[in-house]
Amino acid sequence: MxxxxxxxxxxxxxxxxxxxxxxxxxxxxxxxxxxxxxxxxxxxTGVILGTRAVINWQALGYAVEVSLRTTLDKTQTRAFDEFIEAARLIPEVVEIQTFLGQVDVRLSVIARDMAHYQDIYREQILTLPHINDIEALMQVARIKSDESLPI
The missing domain is CATH 1.10.10.10 (Winged helix-like DNA-binding domain superfamily/Winged helix DNA-binding domain)
Structure with a gap:
């Protein structure tokens, strides 16, 4: 404690x-x-996991962030593992979250512009294994992004 x-x-x-x-x-x-x-x-004790630099990816020329809500083919026993393993290999996927409910996995994808995003989506995202359904949500604004805890 x-x-x-x-x-x-x-x-x-x-x-x-x-x-x-x-x-x-x-x-x-x-x-x-x-x-x-x-x-x-x-x-x-694992309370402090480390320190890191928080990099502003927009300052590096990435102007687009898309959230992809994905439903997987759960009839395949290794669907989650294989999907996540493949998604980790895409450099523009900056966050992967899993859920219980209708959506199985959410990916945050960054891109320089819409043309770059389309390339990532067509060439890498759509080739991920076991996708049953996918919905793209284009981020308009980040209102709050704070990892500080109320300690």
Missing amino acids: LDDLDRRILRYMQGDPDTSIPDLADRIGMTASRLSRRLDKLRE
């Missing part, structure tokens, strides 16, 4: 992940070595 100090550390890290350990320790009111030990413990 997390104590109040762990939660405070995580709140500060979410708010400003680039803060150095000495600066973060000063803000929290503890020594850098004690903070390092706490961070090691949070990593060992």
Whole structure:
């Protein structure tokens, strides 16, 4: 279980992940070595999985994001595994989610423009195994995209 100090550390890290350990320790009111030990413990217990750079794919020339809601042929026992394994190989698929319900898998696909998306869709997406039905939803705006937790 997390104590109040762990939660405070995580709140500060979410708010400003680039803060150095000495600066973060000063803000929290503890020594850098004690903070390092706490961070090691949070990593060992799997609370902190790592740090990463969040890249703005639009700044790299990708202007289109499409959400593909896919229903698979569930009469095939390995349909999910084979579909997901193949979808992971498509570089423009930036997210894969599975669901219980009418939709089985959702893919987020990015592309430079609509012509590029059509190429990806025709040459890679439609060749994925076990697709029973697919629906494309074109993203108009991203209203909220925040991975911070209410700690």
